[in-house]
Structures are given as structure tokens and as C-alpha cells.
Amino acid sequence: MHHAEFGIGAYTPSEAGKLVGTSATNIRRWLFGYSYTHHGPKTAQAPLWQPQYGVDQDEPLLGFRDLIEARFVARLRAVGIGMPTIRLCLTTAAQIADDPHPFSSAHFRTDGKRLFLERMGETGKRDVIDLKTLQHAFPKVIEASFLDLEFDDDKATRWFPLARSREVVADPERSFGAPIVEDGGVPTSRIAQVFLAEGRSVDRVAQLFEIAKSAVRAALTFETQIGELKAA
Structure with a gap:
């Protein structure tokens, strides 16, 4: 068991799945690997990356960077990018960036169909x-794909998961992410729990909690978005 x-940050596969919009089963497969049998001997699929807490099949935990990696994988799968391509690109990106979590680095880019890594070239200019x-692309046509992340030292450190809002944040430095x-x-x-207990009164x-009503509404919108709160 990991503490x-x-x-x-600390998230169970179920919690992570709700946050990034996929199943706990997918989260477990991506982070901890799996085996399957298809017309022959059993085949093992390795994890997509090494989890921050290591592998513990009984009570696995994800760290914040694991969560952001999983978020990218979930979004890439949603637009039809296959797992072999994702696996290949993630491995290549990890080697180039020298970072085991390249999808949660400031260097990663996507145009929705292809995956890119940005780095400084030998001439000091951006190299995409x-x-x-492994071909070079044009930096001008590739923008940061997900603007709801904050980075420090090129690593994702904060995520604002509510669209067009900065009132809800996941930050591993606060409340374990x-x-x-x-x-x-x-x-x-907690806001959603108290909201239900207090007769659905935002006021x-x-x-x-001595917070703004807009913060309460943002929290309730987010909890509804991830399926934890049903609309009245």
C-alpha cells in the first residue's frame, strides 16, 4: 500500500478516471499494464509510463503528473488516435525530452491529429x-493545445479543469491535488456535500465556508461535470 x-498529489484510478473522463479500468491498464490472450499465448502489455508511486496492484495511486499524462491519453483516444501510436510517441518523447512524463511537460504539443515535441535546437531556435x-514541423502552426495548465520548470504543476474558469484548481501542493x-x-x-445537506442553498x-458565491457555483458546476452531483 502506498501513502x-x-x-x-494522490488519486485512486477511480478518482483519476472521473477527472479525466475515462474508466478506472483504462487508468489501471495505462499505468500498470495488463495481459491478454488472443488466438495463442498470453501477451503482456507494459505500462505506458512508470507511475510516480510505483506499481501496487492492490491499492494503486497516481500522482499529479500521472493524472495529467492520463488526461492527455484520454483526450488523444477521444479524437481517434490509436494506442500503438500513443505508446510509440510517448516512448519517443520521453527519450528526447529526458522526462518519464513527457505529456505533462511544457514541450508537448498536438494539433488534434498528430503529436509533437518542442525543444531548443542547436541554433537556439525552437525545434518542433x-x-x-521524427520529421520537423513548422512551429507557427502548432500552438499549446491545453491552456488550462500552469508549468514550473517545464513541468505541469497546476490544472484548472473547469472550462473557461480559474475558480477550480487541482494543485498537488494543496489538499494532495x-x-x-x-x-x-x-x-x-466538500462544497457539493454541504450544498446537498443545506437544502441546495448556494448562499x-x-x-x-466564507467564500464567494461564484466559487460555490464553480465547484457545483465542476462536481456536476464529473458526475458527482446531479442537477436539481
Whole structure:
């Protein structure tokens, strides 16, 4: 069993799946590998990357960077990019960037169909590489794909999971990475619980936690978005 560590974040496969929009089974397969049999001997698929907490099949945990890697994989799968391509590109990116979590680095880019890695070339100019073909691409046409991340030292450190809002944040330095409202630091799950207990009163929740009503509404929108709160 792994114990959560401050600054790394801690998510079960079920929690991570809800946050990134996939199943806990997929999360387990991506991070811990799996075996299958198809017209012959059993075949083992290795994990896509080494989890921050290591491998513990009984009670596995993901760190924050694992969560962001899984988020990228889930989004890439949603637009039809196959697992062999994702696996190949992730391995290539990890080698080029010298980072075991390249999809949660500031260097990763995608145009929705292809995967790229940006680095500084020998001339000091931006060098963008197509991770599947290893061909160079044009930097001007490739923008950062996910603008809801904050980076420090080229690594993702904070995620704002609510579209077009910065009121909900996942930050491994706060509440072990659980989604919280930025102003006040109250977990969104706790806000949803109290909201139901207080007769669905936004005013009452804002008063109890001493936070803005907009923060309460943002938390409730997020909890509804991930399926933890049903609309009235």
C-alpha cells in the first residue's frame, strides 16, 4: 500500500478516471499494464509510463503528473488516435525530452491529429518534431493545445479543469491535488456535500465556508461535470 505524499498529489484510478473522463479500468491498464490472450499465448502489455508511486496492484495511486499524462491519453483516444501510436510517441518523447512524463511537460504539443515535441535546437531556435515520423514541423502552426495548465520548470504543476474558469484548481501542493476552489482552498467535493445537506442553498454554503458565491457555483458546476452531483 502506498501513502500519499505532499507535493505529489494522490488519486485512486477511480478518482483519476472521473477527472479525466475515462474508466478506472483504462487508468489501471495505462499505468500498470495488463495481459491478454488472443488466438495463442498470453501477451503482456507494459505500462505506458512508470507511475510516480510505483506499481501496487492492490491499492494503486497516481500522482499529479500521472493524472495529467492520463488526461492527455484520454483526450488523444477521444479524437481517434490509436494506442500503438500513443505508446510509440510517448516512448519517443520521453527519450528526447529526458522526462518519464513527457505529456505533462511544457514541450508537448498536438494539433488534434498528430503529436509533437518542442525543444531548443542547436541554433537556439525552437525545434518542433513530429513524434511519429521524427520529421520537423513548422512551429507557427502548432500552438499549446491545453491552456488550462500552469508549468514550473517545464513541468505541469497546476490544472484548472473547469472550462473557461480559474475558480477550480487541482494543485498537488494543496489538499494532495484534490480539486479545490482557488479562493479559500475548499475541496469541491466538500462544497457539493454541504450544498446537498443545506437544502441546495448556494448562499448558505458561501456563508459557511466564507467564500464567494461564484466559487460555490464553480465547484457545483465542476462536481456536476464529473458526475458527482446531479442537477436539481
